[in-house]
Amino acid sequence: MQHHLEESKVHIERLNQLINSIDGQPYQGKLGLPLPKYPQTMIEKMNNSMTKQEWELKKSEEDLISESAESVCYLMLIQKAQMAGGVFQNAIEPLSLNMKDEENMAEWIKTNTPLMLDKLWPQIEEAIASSPLESSPASSSQSLSQSR
Secondary structure, three states: OHHHHHHHHHHHHHHHHHHHHOOOOOOOOOOOOOOOOOOHHHHHHHHHHOOHHHHHHHHHHHHHHHHHHHHHHHHHHHHHHHHHOHHHHHHHHHHHHHHHHHHHHHHHHHHHHHHHHHHHHHHHHHHHHOOOHHHOHHHHHHHHHHHO
């Protein structure tokens, strides 16, 4: 994660230099990417029921979505720069470097997901097994069948 943070700083610097080189003004805000959004009641339920390890897996899924989306954005910018020609040809190299980094990070997440699952899954199962019986789906179905 530290490596990725440093990489992101390099990307921002490359983009700022690129934008300044064509007399543009870098945007300082955050646009965000299309991550899954949940209704507030669902978020509250997830907050109350998901283990720390489940949240870690969910975060890695969101990271993979973000890395993939960033890579696609760079690809589209590169293609537009190629079509525009002229001074925009200078954008191709820095955009390509950023795109390659994003692709590498997405690949790293994909490659390491099985290892992460191997590590976290037993912890998730343990947390579920040690949770109060009344909140588990199995005990709820048992309660329903006993009440009939």
